[in-house]
Amino acid sequence: MMLKHLLKQQAAVHFIDGGCVSGGTLEEIEDTFIKYKDEYEMLYIPLSAIRYVAVDTKERDKAPVGFTAS
Numbered sequence: 001m002m003l004k005h006l007l008k009q010q011a012a013v014h015f016i017d018g019g020c021v022s023g024g025t026l027e028e029i030e031d032t033f034i035k036y037k038d039e040y041e042m043l044y045i046p047l048s049a050i051r052y053v054a055v056d057t058k059e060r061d062k063a064p065v066g067f068t069a070s
Contacts, residue, residue, distance in 0.1 A: 003029045003053065012054045013045060
């Protein structure tokens with residue numbers, strides 16, 4: 001299972017219904033669910049409810065805001 005490579009990494013889980021949890025880690029990955037833990041709670045999420053899992057691999061540069069004089 002591809003999710004096993006994400007074990008103990010910080011990730012965002014996006015659900016089929018459009019919801020999302022982020023800022024936590026994937027603590028355990030089984031055949032039917034994942035255990036996701038953040039600062040406030042531990043969630044047992046069925047795999048059938050997950051649309052995709054996103055993992056940040058590099059810090060993004062912030063886009064410049066405003067206008068420059070030319």
